């Protein structure tokens with residue numbers, strides 16, 4: 001019968017229970033979990049000689065789940081898995097079936113959209129008949145993976161019913177033992193635009209829309225609040241960075257920004273623009289910069305509901321630019 005238990009193959013050393021030297025190799029089970037500390041072997045076989053191997057049949061084996069699983073550890077420590085550039089190039093076509101592209105052409109010129117899609121290497125997947133592929137390419141031009149998301153071509157919203165239509169390139173390519181190390185969406189553009197102010201948003205979609213509307217800034221996306229973390233942000237050392245949190249998690253983003261700034265001696269400016277803009281609205285809806293038009297409509301509606309007699313001219317003005325001056329002040333720049 002094959003042993004269910006073995007010595008930790010990474011040979012990570014712990015304190016020996018007998019001689020108390022850090023020369024002790026512990027045992028793991030077949031799933032890579034450490035067993036409790038009494039099971040293992042001291043490297044000092046002559047001077048100490050401690051060893052205690054468990055029996056397969058021992059019903060009292062305890063796992064030490066306070067330690068991370070060894071497979072998880074060795075994967076995380078290893079180099080990132082990469083996807084060949086070929087797949088990126090292959091994906092950069094068939095925009096006529098890309099639902100996000102079809103949504104964007106209702107708002108912007110094809111020329112502008114294509115310029116930004118080419119920069120960010122946005123692709124099309126046949127998955128779900130036209131999902132959008134957001135490649136995560138590092139500053140060293142390594143393709144780490146891509147997020148693949150299906151949008152509704154008429155609303156530009158993600159399709160979440162009956163379940164969210166979102167997956168990963170490494171899953172679609174069926175790459176086994178893939179060591180995923182994500183980077184910021186758009187990170188490869190940092191070296192193309194060394195002097196541009198970097199603007200951080202949460203979603204890839206927002207980064208693309210803002211890159212179309214405001215090409216003087218470099219728009220990068222974290223891909224989620226959990227992905228706004230030090231190891232991803234340290235690539236921005238030495239850059240001017242403004243962070244635009246979604247309204248529902250503004251506080252969390254601010255806290256994270258503070259801690260990351262401290263860690264890397266970075267000055268991440270967290271923009272108050274969106275929370276100020278939406279102060280009269282339900283901020284838990286999670287407005288982001290791509291929603292500015294929707295914000296204007298919602299503000300106008302809320303003013304109308306309050307029965308105030310604003311002139312039509314004023315309403316139109318509010319709808320156009322509810323927080324124009326605020327946006328300029330935040331950046332301390334006049335070219336918006």
Ligand SMILES: [Zn+2]
Nearest residue numbers: 016019042048
């Ligand atoms: Zn020992």
